[in-house]
Amino acid sequence: MKGYHDIAGDGGSRVLEQVVxxxxxxxxxxxxxxxxxxxxxxxGGVGKSTLTLHLAGALRARGxxxxxxxxxxxxxxxxxxAGVQGALFVPGSHKVALPRTANGIGVFSMGxxxxxxxxxxxxxxAQGESHTWRATxxxxxxxxxxxxxxxxxLDLLMFDLPPGxxxxxxxxxxxxxxxxxxxxxxxxxxxxxxxARSVAALSKGPNRLLGYVENMSxxxxxxxxAVKPLFASGESPGLGIPCLGxxxxxxxxxxxxxxxxPLEDLPGTPVGRALDHVAQQLLxxxx
Numbered sequence: 458m459k460g461y462h463d464i465a466g467d468g469g470s471r472v473l474e475q476v477v478x479x480x481x482x483x484x485x486x487x488x489x490x491x492x493x494x495x496x497x498x499x500x501g502g503v504g505k506s507t508l509t510l511h512l513a514g515a516l517r518a519r520g521x522x523x524x525x526x527x528x529x530x531x532x533x534x535x536x537x538x539a540g541v542q543g544a545l546f547v548p549g550s551h552k553v554a555l556p557r558t559a560n561g562i563g564v565f566s567m568g569x570x571x572x573x574x575x576x577x578x579x580x581x582x583a584q585g586e587s588h589t590w591r592a593t594x595x596x597x598x599x600x601x602x603x604x605x606x607x608x609x610x611l612d613l614l615m616f617d618l619p620p621g622x623x624x625x626x627x628x629x630x631x632x633x634x635x636x637x638x639x640x641x642x643x644x645x646x647x648x649x650x651x652x653a654r655s656v657a658a659l660s661k662g663p664n665r666l667l668g669y670v671e672n673m674s675x676x677x678x679x680x681x682x683a684v685k686p687l688f689a690s691g692e693s694p695g696l697g698i699p700c701l702g703x704x705x706x707x708x709x710x711x712x713x714x715x716x717x718x719p720l721e722d723l724p725g726t727p728v729g730r731a732l733d734h735v736a737q738q739l740l741x742x743x744x
Contacts, residue, residue: 482604536568
């Protein structure tokens with residue numbers, strides 16, 4: 458019986474050729490995209506998806522052309538928050554057109570295709586090894602999405618990544634050195650500890666680590682028009698990378714996200730001003 462190292466090339470499977478073909482389609486699809494910005498964390502529950510959507514909105518308000526790819530295929534939330542659940546995918550001029558939010562942000566999310574009552578399922582032919590098969594199929598699917606949709610001319614394509622420090626590194630490897638990363642934490646020692654692992658892992662690779670955003674740094678009380686503490690105050694150890702800004706939690710914004718409708722008075726609130734500041738810091742840090 459031949460061992461793995463006895464097989465020459467790809468063993469006649471055309472796997473290598475297919476990988477080259479897919480890479481060519483991805484390169485062609487992203488030819489008009491100036492910056493790839495992946496928003497990750499390592500820690501779940503830090504409001505990463507909400508921050509991604511509204512940071513894209515702040516960038517859009519500045520006149521930039523922005524789109525979002527919801528890369529969390531098993532827990533997609535961008536479709537609901539962006540109001541594109543059940544959106545129809547129709548042919549564009551060359552490839553598949555992106556659904557768009559009310560303010561013109563293109564959004565791809567599996568939440569537009571798979572109902573929330575269903576899970577995305579990847580059948581595995583290897584019994585007991587479905588975890589290996591799933592990871593392979595997920596990145597194959599990501600490649601198909603990047604190569605099949607009309608991303609067009611964009612200033613930024615933002616990737617909303619799934620949680621997990623190891624997942625963040627996998628996406629960095631797949632997207633290549635062209636992708637820059639923004640990490641999201643909340644002001645708790647548990648969150649900072651987990652996100653620090655993502656910082657350490659990404660620091661070993663070629664990707665540019667732009668900085669981090671501290672989300673939920675207090676909550677915005679609309680009754681008294683003030684930001685109040687949400688977590689116990691303490692000496693933050695920092696993450697050894699630039700802090701792009703702090704964004705308070707707004708219960709009204711969360712309610713609108715659940716309904717998939719924009720919050721009209723967001724720009725005039727502390728949350729809106731904080732997001733605009735992060736948008737400026739992000740733009741200043743891009744090469």
